[in-house]
Amino acid sequence: MKKYTDLQDIDNIEALVNEAIQLKKNPYQFLDLGKNKTLVMLFFNASLRTRLSTEKAARNLGMQVIVMNVNAAWELEFEEGTIMNLTASEHVKEAAQVISQYADCIAIRAFASLTDKEKDLQEMVLSSFQKYASVPIVNMESATAHPLQALADAITLKEFSGKKKPKVVLSWAPHPKALPHAVANSFVQMMQLLEVDLCISHPKGYELSDAVVKNTTVIYDQEEALRDADFVYVKNWSSFQSYGQVLSQDPTWMMTQEKLGTAKFMHCLPVRRNVVVEDAVLDGPNSLVIAQANNRTYAAQIVLKNLLENQ
Amino acid sequence: MKKYTDLQDIDNIEALVNEAIQLKKNPYQFLDLGKNKTLVMLFFNASLRTRLSTEKAARNLGMQVIVMNVNAAWELEFEEGTIMNLTASEHVKEAAQVISQYADCIAIRAFASLTDKEKDLQEMVLSSFQKYASVPIVNMESATAHPLQALADAITLKEFSGKKKPKVVLSWAPHPKALPHAVANSFVQMMQLLEVDLCISHPKGYELSDAVVKNTTVIYDQEEALRDADFVYVKNWSSFQSYGQVLSQDPTWMMTQEKLGTAKFMHCLPVRRNVVVEDAVLDGPNSLVIAQANNRTYAAQIVLKNLLENQ
Amino acid sequence: MKKYTDLQDIDNIEALVNEAIQLKKNPYQFLDLGKNKTLVMLFFNASLRTRLSTEKAARNLGMQVIVMNVNAAWELEFEEGTIMNLTASEHVKEAAQVISQYADCIAIRAFASLTDKEKDLQEMVLSSFQKYASVPIVNMESATAHPLQALADAITLKEFSGKKKPKVVLSWAPHPKALPHAVANSFVQMMQLLEVDLCISHPKGYELSDAVVKNTTVIYDQEEALRDADFVYVKNWSSFQSYGQVLSQDPTWMMTQEKLGTAKFMHCLPVRRNVVVEDAVLDGPNSLVIAQANNRTYAAQIVLKNLLENQ
Incomplete structure (x- = not known):
């Protein structure tokens, strides 16, 4: 290197x-x-x-x-x-x-x-x-x-994954401010390097750069995307096409314990509680965010x- | 610990x-x-x-x-x-x-x-x-x-005290800004742990929290309080009852060499010269403020x- | 020391x-x-x-x-x-x-x-x-x-000088802001300690303090000053007499490759490109600014x- x-x-x-x-x-x-x-x-x-x-x-x-x-x-x-x-x-x-x-x-x-x-x-x-x-x-x-974050994510995934090819979902979340694409981009690119079944889920208009997404599956229906997920990485980003715009703050995209089920929850932090993800997830046993930060x-x-x- | x-x-x-x-x-x-x-x-x-x-x-x-x-x-x-x-x-x-x-x-x-x-x-x-x-x-x-300050104060007191049970006075001083109670609180609490004869002196309305003062003597007459003092700790704080208010800037409460006499002068620093204490005290042989800061x-x-x- | x-x-x-x-x-x-x-x-x-x-x-x-x-x-x-x-x-x-x-x-x-x-x-x-x-x-x-800068300058001069007594020119340059005299002062004083042939060049009104200049040659005509120079130190400063004033931003005082010729170019950095000195000098082989910074x-x-x- x-x-x-x-x-x-x-x-x-x-x-x-x-x-x-x-x-x-x-x-x-x-x-x-x-x-x-x-x-x-x-x-x-x-x-x-x-x-x-x-x-x-x-x-x-x-x-x-x-x-x-x-x-x-x-x-x-x-x-x-x-x-x-x-x-x-x-x-x-x-x-x-x-x-x-x-x-x-x-x-x-x-x-x-x-x-x-x-x-x-x-x-x-x-x-x-x-x-x-x-x-x-x-x-x-x-x-x-944000390649250091993505490397920490890969380490965390390796530590907590029992499967050969886990299903990993990157799920967009609402946020009051316009945030960059760096974390989402690097996470997608890192998952593309690993043996995982990756899909991205977000409202229409929040498509990441084609150069990043390539042939990764994008599912606009969050419920469908989350089905049988092993790891759910939640992150807000602003629109890439309508560059830097906040097109939606739709609270139904917030991650909940009910939606998460038994999947592991990942986020790069800092995270806005009860906006991006509900308390129950972060305070529950399936949250990996502290381990991620350690990595x-x-x-x-x-x-x-x-x-x-x-x- | x-x-x-x-x-x-x-x-x-x-x-x-x-x-x-x-x-x-x-x-x-x-x-x-x-x-x-x-x-x-x-x-x-x-x-x-x-x-x-x-x-x-x-x-x-x-x-x-x-x-x-x-x-x-x-x-x-x-x-x-x-x-x-x-x-x-x-x-x-x-x-x-x-x-x-x-x-x-x-x-x-x-x-x-x-x-x-x-x-x-x-x-x-x-x-x-x-x-x-x-x-x-x-x-x-x-x-x-401010327990680190109070510990430094205790070390300084130990180093400069010749007596078994010295008389220590905490004397309020005027200040243009509203200051917190942290230093005064911890100083009082530290003195209560030590073998000293402690009294607190301040204008009416500047009483510290009862939970801190407990049964420590409070004397509103500064001259009386300072009599036969071995150590005089000077510090401003804002009112606790009228929380955070500056009730008085009475310059007669400023510490002077005349009032101090042969007692040792202590202050946590920073100190406003000729407002909290006159130059003669800080520049005189009885000031311990530099030693305190070192501790x-x-x-x-x-x-x-x-x-x-x-x- | x-x-x-x-x-x-x-x-x-x-x-x-x-x-x-x-x-x-x-x-x-x-x-x-x-x-x-x-x-x-x-x-x-x-x-x-x-x-x-x-x-x-x-x-x-x-x-x-x-x-x-x-x-x-x-x-x-x-x-x-x-x-x-x-x-x-x-x-x-x-x-x-x-x-x-x-x-x-x-x-x-x-x-x-x-x-x-x-x-x-x-x-x-x-x-x-x-x-x-x-x-x-x-x-x-x-x-x-700025005596640490002047010492770095002396080290750099020593490293790059082939002559016993090189000709060194301190040449004023235009700048949009009023800058201090510290670098120029210390450079002049350092050169006065060394075996160099020093002259200072600047527009009228930019005379440095007499206490600094002493009997160092001052030449108001930049072209004349630069003739046969081995080292040209370029620096802006504000007026000393009309204290802190920007009297001139005359762009003809900017250092150019043509003016510099084969002399070595020195500057303490940061430097405003194409205001103080043109790109060709900084990007050319005679610039010592990076070596100076290293020193x-x-x-x-x-x-x-x-x-x-x-x-």
Whole structure:
């Protein structure tokens, strides 16, 4: 692994998941690997789980960690050839080259704008850093992908799955705010790499990008989609076609214990209780959300370990 | 010690203070204790001394430290059963469980609102984290208590006291802003645990909670209260009865060198010069405020040491 | 070295630069020097390079690093004898003494106001901390000086200079905002310590302080100044006489490849492309800006090493 910006950076997902599960049993066995190595984490957006789990993962490997919360005081220019006489005081060309000299790995969080579809699809921030940096880039959730979350999801699925080919349903849920597609995209792409029977369910108008969905089954009737599910991953996203719009907040799409039945419940967190999913599910025995969050550490750690080993 | 949210978590205050004074002589003797252990510090309010001293204490024990300044970007829900369709994006149930997986100890600062007395007395933030977390919670100043400050005060008192039972006066001081009761509460409660002759002095209307004061002497006449004092702890707080109100800014309550006489002067800092106390006191030989601030490190360190040893 | 607040703290610049270049070859050879030592970094202004390079430098020496971004929530009082009943909640007297107990070195960034010339020249923040702190102070850019940048510049010059006495030109450049004089001041003062042929070029009205310029040549005609230059350091600053004013944004002062010729290009970064300097220079082979930024680490590290060795 030379970078971890999307799931295509994974050579062998089975092996990676197994390696992560082994690592989890003894997280401190590679403390020497990160000696005198520095992870710089750049947050263009706020973070709880990603911040804590990735920092912990790096420290579990003996790395130094420097966290930068990027804000209005440090505005970057991303376009080529601009006359920089407005608000941006530094070009990403310099920023990426400079930080590369202080870091052995740069992890970046930069959400979708949800207003400029083309820019979001270009992954302006992430791809610019990747273009100019001389050290590996890790995606801590970009405009279109959240591959660390998807890896944690794969680890969790492996830990809790008894079947050879479980049925996995990604079910859209209502939410008061317009949310990005990154988690849903990466979850779908990850499931496409695994031996699972995947289907996606959402109201009409909430179709994810064709480039992501490919030939995955989409069922607009949630009840039909959930039938015989082993794992139900619930997540809100805004419309992709009517880009960034909230087309529906239909509460009948909220996940309930009755709908879930005996399936395992997954969500990336944070989750709005009694809007996305009812209390009974989250507080019940079939919720995997806390285990998923725990696996964020080992997903990040196995990625960083791979990057360190390939430097 | 299984947690340190209030002074009732202390088994034996004498022993704890003595242990802290020993630790201070060689702060790095337990560097292995915190190996591969992580302290997550959550600041719902800003901090200087608490941030620096607690972080230093943890590092003195070899712990990793992750600091999160919680702000508007991460609003937590604390009520049960809410339909979370407003601003809070995460419930403390998930937050506390999740952070517990990344941390071996969670330290929390969450001040009083001074507007909602009932909520403040319930210690909504601290008690919710304590309810749902699976690792020890440390109080870095909550709505009603500041037990790390009180422990630093006890250490300082021990270091500077020549008497068997010194006279200690907690004297209210004027301040332009409405301040919480946490420091005063914990100081009173700590003194009640020690062999001291304690009295509290403040203008009428500034009575602290009965649950804190118990049978401690309250003297409304500052001059009378200060007579023969060995230690004078000066602190402003807002009214408890007229909750959060500034009833008086009477400058005659400011501590002066003349009033102090030969007594030692204590204050938790930050302190407003020439409002709470005159320059002559702070710059004079009887001020213990810098020593007190130094003892914040050893107070935090002895608490963290106890928590680590009992895990 | 007992502190590093300005270039006068350097005993022997030749030796220091050579030591830094040696250190760069094996940055981790003094990991024991900083064991159980803490650097507290106080940022009164935002920072990228200085934050990352100084933190990395400290960690390269095995130090603990605690970063405090000082904001409106912690307003300091600097004047003596004030009645502190306004917004400042803590006096620098207490702050500096207290932080000195948690730190083995305090690094401070506090920019010029550019509105109050007298206060800026007094270096209120830096000098106050220096007055009351009991540990060494490092200047991470103050109102009038940026000695860590100047040291990185000296290291870079040494690395890239083939001549015994190269010609170095400091050339003013246009900029949409009013910028401080700190970088220009320290660069001039550093060059005055070295074996170089220095001249300064800027439009009339942009004269730097006489106390800085001394007998250094000033040439108002940029073309004449640049003739036969070996190194061209480009930097914007606001007027010193008409304090903090932007008198000119004359684009003909922008550095171009044509003007630069075969000279090496230097800039402290961040730099506004096509305002201060055209793309062709920054993207060309004669730009040293990335190397300069890299040397920030070793400048900071050699300073911290000296301070630790002299404690």
